[in-house]
Amino acid sequence: MSHIVTCENLVVTYRASNGPVRALDGVDLTISEGETLAIVGESGSGKSTLGMAMGRLLPAEAEREDGRMDVAGQPVFDIAANDLRELRRDLLGFVFQNPMVALDPTMRIGRQMQRAMGRRAGSEEIHALLERAELDDPARVAKSFPHQLSGGMAQRVVIAMASARTPRLLIADEPTASLDASIRDKVMGTLCRLRAESGASLVILSHDVHMIARHADRVAVMYGGRIVEQGPTGRVLDAPVHPYTRALLKAAAGHEKPGDWLTPIPGTPPLLSARCAACSFEPRCTVSEENCHTTRPEPREVEGREVLCLLAGTQTEPKEAAR
Amino acid sequence: MRILFYFLPKLAVAAITMLGVSALVFLSLRMIPGGYADVLLGPFVTPEAREAIAVRYGLDQPLLIQYLNWLGALFQGDLGVSMVTRAPVLDEFLRRAPVTLELALLALIVALAGGLPLGILAGIAPPDHRGGLLARLVGALGASVPDFVLGSLLIFVFSVWSLWLRVGGYVGPIEDPVGNLRVMLLPALTLSLFGIALVLRTTRDAVLRVMTEGHITTALARGERPIDIVRLHVLRNAAIPVVTVVTTYFGFLLGGAVVVEVLFSIPGIGFFIFSGLENRDYAIVQAGVLIAAAVFITINMLADLAYALIDPRVGSGRH
Numbered sequence: 001m002s003h004i005v006t007c008e009n010l011v012v013t014y015r016a017s018n019g020p021v022r023a024l025d026g027v028d029l030t031i032s033e034g035e036t037l038a039i040v041g042e043s044g045s046g047k048s049t050l051g052m053a054m055g056r057l058l059p060a061e062a063e064r065e066d067g068r069m070d071v072a073g074q075p076v077f078d079i080a081a082n083d084l085r086e087l088r089r090d091l092l093g094f095v096f097q098n099p100m101v102a103l104d105p106t107m108r109i110g111r112q113m114q115r116a117m118g119r120r121a122g123s124e125e126i127h128a129l130l131e132r133a134e135l136d137d138p139a140r141v142a143k144s145f146p147h148q149l150s151g152g153m154a155q156r157v158v159i160a161m162a163s164a165r166t167p168r169l170l171i172a173d174e175p176t177a178s179l180d181a182s183i184r185d186k187v188m189g190t191l192c193r194l195r196a197e198s199g200a201s202l203v204i205l206s207h208d209v210h211m212i213a214r215h216a217d218r219v220a221v222m223y224g225g226r227i228v229e230q231g232p233t234g235r236v237l238d239a240p241v242h243p244y245t246r247a248l249l250k251a252a253a254g255h256e257k258p259g260d261w262l263t264p265i266p267g268t269p270p271l272l273s274a275r276c277a278a279c280s281f282e283p284r285c286t287v288s289e290e291n292c293h294t295t296r297p298e299p300r301e302v303e304g305r306e307v308l309c310l311l312a313g314t315q316t317e318p319k320e321a322a323r
Numbered sequence: 324m325r326i327l328f329y330f331l332p333k334l335a336v337a338a339i340t341m342l343g344v345s346a347l348v349f350l351s352l353r354m355i356p357g358g359y360a361d362v363l364l365g366p367f368v369t370p371e372a373r374e375a376i377a378v379r380y381g382l383d384q385p386l387l388i389q390y391l392n393w394l395g396a397l398f399q400g401d402l403g404v405s406m407v408t409r410a411p412v413l414d415e416f417l418r419r420a421p422v423t424l425e426l427a428l429l430a431l432i433v434a435l436a437g438g439l440p441l442g443i444l445a446g447i448a449p450p451d452h453r454g455g456l457l458a459r460l461v462g463a464l465g466a467s468v469p470d471f472v473l474g475s476l477l478i479f480v481f482s483v484w485s486l487w488l489r490v491g492g493y494v495g496p497i498e499d500p501v502g503n504l505r506v507m508l509l510p511a512l513t514l515s516l517f518g519i520a521l522v523l524r525t526t527r528d529a530v531l532r533v534m535t536e537g538h539i540t541t542a543l544a545r546g547e548r549p550i551d552i553v554r555l556h557v558l559r560n561a562a563i564p565v566v567t568v569v570t571t572y573f574g575f576l577l578g579g580a581v582v583v584e585v586l587f588s589i590p591g592i593g594f595f596i597f598s599g600l601e602n603r604d605y606a607i608v609q610a611g612v613l614i615a616a617a618v619f620i621t622i623n624m625l626a627d628l629a630y631a632l633i634d635p636r637v638g639s640g641r642h
Contacts, residue, residue, distance in 0.1 A: 057544055060449070089546025101537030106559045106634055115555070116545045145635040161545065 025225035093162030110142030224280030231305020329638030403606030423591035427576035429511035438522025446530025465520020529561035578615030
């Protein structure tokens with residue numbers, strides 16, 4: 001199976017007034033054609049930076065310091081502006097968190113759809129695409145301005161725009177987080193259906209473990225700008241190996257049985273200013289040992305997934321942390 | 324319908340504002356020491372002569388009666404008569420209005436032609452871009468150099484070396500279009516420097532703000548060319564604050580740029596009001612301020628209308 005995304009040791013820093021912030025601390029990741037990958041992690045874990053880096057859509061103060069990101073065989077950080085634009089237009093589709101912000105408030109939906117589909121798209125094609133995104137009255141939607149639509153309808157428009165040119169890679173950054181809980185599943189269903197129809201790969205950036213369990217083939221857990229655990233969804237969510245993944249699942253609502261507790265993770269994710277020389281989760285880890293503080297973990301194969309933990313798979317690590 | 328409901332309350336507010344302006348200008352003029360009698364008869368005037376003048380112009384009546392008389396005449400379209408020239412004030416204003424209008428339009432064109440491109444450039448260029456630096460320099464200069472300084476400087480330079488342009492000696496645009504332009508360009512430039520800076524800074528700030536909005540990222544993500552992003556998404560979303568300052572600036576220009584018109588001896592409304600004030604020619608000053616206020620309010624209402632046309636959310640109750 002060929003790879004649509006190959007990311008090697010990617011390091012991205014943001015210039016800030018009080019010094020650089022290292023958002024990605026060496027990310028290695030491959031995404032296969034047609035697969036659905038979920039990237040999970042708290043805010044500040046670097047997952048949005050990684051997602052945006054796939055289209056080099058990072059803000060001006062972000063800088064690629066090291067490594068590379070190849071999308072469809074093209075190194076996005078090293079190609080000419082024109083090629084980058086064609087890559088974005090023809091091969092990538094982005095779905096953003098808040099559709100009300102992602103749509104131009106002063107332009108009618110039909111016109112924005114046309115910008116996404118190409119000059120030759122007539123109103124029939126536009127209506128057909130809106131209909132494929134399960135919008136019931138495409139003619140009315142096309143005539144509307146974004147503020148005249150509900151959040152769910154607007155997100156369907158954004159999804160339709162993202163899949164307008166049958167992209168090979170869809171990137172959805174918290175696609176349902178801003179929506180009403182009652183319609184999240186339906187909108188997510190639309191996104192996955194459009195993906196399946198085109199056979200594109202899909203990257204979902206989210207912290208909604210529930211939703212990921214249902215839709216993703218593979219999960220990558222991010223912490224401190226690195227992927228700390230990645231593998232098949234079932235394996236990672238049912239039997240997490242990395243202490244952070246375990247803590248994340250304990251903190252997430254939705255999987256608890258009656259009488260269970262939700263345990264928030266104490267502390268906050270680190271703000272790195274340089275390459276982390278140790279395990280970045282060590283300060284918050286309940287099972288850490290002496291060398292976690294001094295050794296930077298490298299990816300290892302443990303129980304059918306890749307893990308960044310010195311203790312994973314060893315006997316010292318308790319399988320179930322105490323409540 | 325949306326626009327009508329959005330607009331009607333503004334019309335009512337405008338009427339109240341005009342009434343307030345009329346009372347204010349009427350009162351403040353009468354609080355200036357001295358009157359027409361002092362101007363006409365000089366410092367050694369007898370009480371009897373002063374009395375005669377007051378009676379002739381109705382200045383012996385109580386202030387409230389004078390005010391109501393004036394308002395009553397206003398509603399019949401009568402702006403009064405100049406005490407100095409004995410001509411109806413309205414005719415005098417209509418004669419001078421085209422001069423001020425021309426000056427205002429010229430200054431506005433220069434301000435837009437200079438301020439808009441520089442402002443957009445400064446908004447989209449990287450911080451160390453040369454155009455951005457120029458924009459910042461012009462913006463700082465225009466905001467800090469007063470018009471009488473720039474005007475005096477231009478008068479000095481162009482009086483010594485004519486360089487085709489002329490200082491003073493107004494000629495109408497119909498008799499001599501080229502000569503008119505030679506006279507009007509310097510005062511228009513003087514007036515426009517502030518306008519360039521105003522338009523530039525407002526445009527730059529608005530463009531900078533829009534550039535960080537999410538829909539710009541969306542446009543980038545679908546592979547739009549930078550020129551199309553600016554043309555289709557940035558300009559319209561940045562337009563509202565620019566329209567606001569441009570209309571305010573134009574209203575200010577139309578009200579008669581007193582300093583610049585006096586400086587360059589341009590016989591427009593500003594010069595006229597200025598001389599009316601010197602002569603304590605109440606009718607001229609009252610009418611002048613009132614007309615300026617009416618123009619200003621009208622222009623601002625047009626701006627409100629423009630907002631509703633630019634941004635579909637305005638007046639819809641949802642933002």
